[in-house]
Amino acid sequence: MDKISVFGVLLGLTAIILGHWLEGGHIGSLVQFTAFLIVIGGTMGAVMIQTEMRHFFAGIKMLRWIFFPPSMDFRKVLSTLMNWGNQARRGGLLALEAYLNSEKDPFVKRGLTMVVDGAEPETVRRALELDIDAYEDQARAAAKIWESAGGYSPTFGILGAVLGLIHVMENLTDPSKLGAGIAVAFVATIYGVGAANLFLLPVANKLKHYIMLEVRRREMVAEGLVTIANGENPRLLENKLAGFLHH
Incomplete structure (x- = not known):
């Protein structure tokens, strides 16, 4: 956590x-349930209008990353690639076939399969780079729903405030109803501004950070597999990938 x-x-x-x-x-x-309904319901409705369904639900699923971040152990990735490099140097690329069944990451498995099948290193690089670009585009589109929500939320807070004041104006002759209308007006503004700055925008920024880390991890894997496919020395592999550890 x-x-x-x-x-x-x-x-x-x-x-x-x-x-x-x-x-x-x-x-x-x-x-104030009324204020909550106006702000949250209106914000989610606006986000849904501008977002594709697959991106919307992907963004909702990504919310768990805020409290349970995805595992991105760069040192473990380096250790795995170093092991594969040593195995390939000793037994050839076909020696890596034993690792295919145990590999659960689809991206890594695809790259490793290409290496085992004897694909040209540049072919492996291009294929994995296309995968990385596609992942980044999809993930950023999903995370953008939270950034968009952070932009809409204060506006719906103001809308809630205006609706509350309209209710107040309609009941100026009945002082007993004035308090509820004014409360909705001010609380709606608090909900809109507070949700945007305390939750929605911070969530969007943190998700973008994790997406960046995942892209770096995939780039590290791609570079490692291309180096292995080239038959380069595992020590050179370690030196080439050491820079990724700073992420």
């Missing part, structure tokens, strides 16, 4: 609620 994400969410919510309480406000006044 990514503890800093959990702590960040709790810290942000605590700061807002505690600050409201210290100013003499009631915690219950921040709970």
